[in-house]
Amino acid sequence: MEQIGVLIVNRKTNEVLLEVEGLHKKYDGITVLEDINLSINKGEVVVILGPSGCGKSTLLRCLNGLEKIQGGDIRFHGKSIVSKDVNWQEIRQRIGMVFQNYELFPHMTVIENIILGPVKVQKRNKSEVLEQARQLLDRVGLLDRQNSYPRQLSGGQKQRIAIVRALCMNPEIMLFDEVTASLDPEMVREVLDVILGLAKQGITMLIVTHEMSFARAVADRIVFIDEAKICEITDSHEFFTKPKTERAQHFLNIFQY
Amino acid sequence: MQSLGIRVLFNVKNIRRLLEGLMVTARIAFISILIGSLLGVVLGVIWTAKRKWIRSICRIYLEMFRIIPIFVWLFVMYFGGTTALNVDLSGETVSIIVFTLWGTAEMGDIVRGALKSLPQHQVESGKAIGLGFWELYRYILIPQAVRRMLPGAINLATRMIKTTSLVVLIGVIDVIKVGQQIIEYSRIEIPTASFWVYGFVFILYFAVCYPLSKLSRMLENKWNR
Numbered sequence: 001m002e003q004i005g006v007l008i009v010n011r012k013t014n015e016v017l018l019e020v021e022g023l024h025k026k027y028d029g030i031t032v033l034e035d036i037n038l039s040i041n042k043g044e045v046v047v048i049l050g051p052s053g054c055g056k057s058t059l060l061r062c063l064n065g066l067e068k069i070q071g072g073d074i075r076f077h078g079k080s081i082v083s084k085d086v087n088w089q090e091i092r093q094r095i096g097m098v099f100q101n102y103e104l105f106p107h108m109t110v111i112e113n114i115i116l117g118p119v120k121v122q123k124r125n126k127s128e129v130l131e132q133a134r135q136l137l138d139r140v141g142l143l144d145r146q147n148s149y150p151r152q153l154s155g156g157q158k159q160r161i162a163i164v165r166a167l168c169m170n171p172e173i174m175l176f177d178e179v180t181a182s183l184d185p186e187m188v189r190e191v192l193d194v195i196l197g198l199a200k201q202g203i204t205m206l207i208v209t210h211e212m213s214f215a216r217a218v219a220d221r222i223v224f225i226d227e228a229k230i231c232e233i234t235d236s237h238e239f240f241t242k243p244k245t246e247r248a249q250h251f252l253n254i255f256q257y
Numbered sequence: 258m259q260s261l262g263i264r265v266l267f268n269v270k271n272i273r274r275l276l277e278g279l280m281v282t283a284r285i286a287f288i289s290i291l292i293g294s295l296l297g298v299v300l301g302v303i304w305t306a307k308r309k310w311i312r313s314i315c316r317i318y319l320e321m322f323r324i325i326p327i328f329v330w331l332f333v334m335y336f337g338g339t340t341a342l343n344v345d346l347s348g349e350t351v352s353i354i355v356f357t358l359w360g361t362a363e364m365g366d367i368v369r370g371a372l373k374s375l376p377q378h379q380v381e382s383g384k385a386i387g388l389g390f391w392e393l394y395r396y397i398l399i400p401q402a403v404r405r406m407l408p409g410a411i412n413l414a415t416r417m418i419k420t421t422s423l424v425v426l427i428g429v430i431d432v433i434k435v436g437q438q439i440i441e442y443s444r445i446e447i448p449t450a451s452f453w454v455y456g457f458v459f460i461l462y463f464a465v466c467y468p469l470s471k472l473s474r475m476l477e478n479k480w481n482r
Binding site: 088097 | 376
């Protein structure tokens with residue numbers, strides 16, 4: 001269907017995993033997200049683009065229950081997760097999230113950071129978790145740092161570990177919130193490569209980023225948000241070659257010299 | 258003459274009595290530091306609650322111990338409290354209660370400050386891997402807060418040890434009271450006894466407090482590796 005699809009074999013399905021319908025979000029009376037409608041299929045990689053402050057990150061935070069919403073519905077596997085008695089602790093184990101500031105827990109070693117959730121929350125067998133953690137660390141090229149403390153690592157290394165920490169919970173979808181925004185330029189690549197690798201494995205992802213060429217390489221669809229609203233949702237290739245809206249066009253032009 | 262004053266410390270009975278007095282001091286101090294620290298952590302966690310009235314109650318509780326001198330608390334509890342409630346408590350028990358209440362209040366404030374100083378992102382990262390309220394405190398927040406509050410907590414502990422000298426006011430025979438008794442007793446025979454006895458008490462307090470400072474420095478070094 002699309003050119004980038006060559007990399008990725010049969011990973012998309014038609015099973016809807018996460019659905020947002022008519023979502024409204026306000027901060028002190030100011031609307032930050034308005035009437036957001038979006039659905040993500042299992043195995044799909046969706047990238048959210050848009051100018052700074054348009055509400056991209058807030059949308060991601062809403063999907064993980066870190067922000068309260070003022071209207072609309074979010075459904076995970078067809079079940080609403082916005083009512084008061086939703087067990088977020090349980091849902092968050094299935095919706096992984098990685099933040100901009102790679103907040104590892106500074107008093108724990110790398111491996112302790114990674115196994116905390118699986119062992120203490122999911123009550124999984126420790127040796128089994130350790131094995132998985134080491135495999136994942138190996139895959140991001142950091143197995144030799146398993147006993148280091150976060151302060152002994154570079155930003156790019158910390159962010160890769162934060163990704164492993166989220167992955168080790170075996171989530172069904174991963175949310176990435178500008179994970180390279182606070183990294184030095186030379187470290188951006190190593191982190192993006194990891195995410196690209198996940199995409200190839202068929203992990204469902206929703207990514208907020210400012211890295212245009214990465215978005216183009218990784219995304220099946222692009223969601224373009226501006227001024228709190230979704231302007232367009234387009235296939236990745238189409239978005240970068242002929243975006244439907246003028247705003248998106250304008251936005252893309254900023255990134256070209 | 259002067260140099261002979263030290264004789265007062267060569268008396269085995271005197272030394273034994275002083276050490277017994279020190280045990281009373283240490284018992285009051287350490288029991289209240291221990292219970293106060295544990296309750297202080299609980300208070301500190303409650304203090305970070307979102308509800309304003311909860312925080313106000315915590316604040317009032319702390320201020321009551323900050324503003325009102327400890328010896329007033331000892332008097333109120335020992336003379337007032339026991340009669341009002343019609344219970345018979347020893348001076349030592351009352352001392353432990355007052356010092357524990359004080360330690361809890363101050364420790365709660367230290368824990369609250371340490372918890373507040375942790376970046377909000379730590380909470381969100383913890384939530385994102387599915388940690389619940391208690392797990393968040395147990396594994397993420399309290400271990401980090403303990404590292405930050407250590408200097409303040411050790412300072413509080415030494416202050417509490419030193420302040421136990423007030424318990425003589427409600428008739429507890431602590432190390433200082435024993436010292437006074439020995440001085441009174443040997444005043445005629447050894448006029449310079451006060452110098453030697455108080456000097457010895459000085460060293461005893463140092464011996465109790467110094468390991469704490471040492472411990473705090475050791476832990477700080479360990480965590481700053």
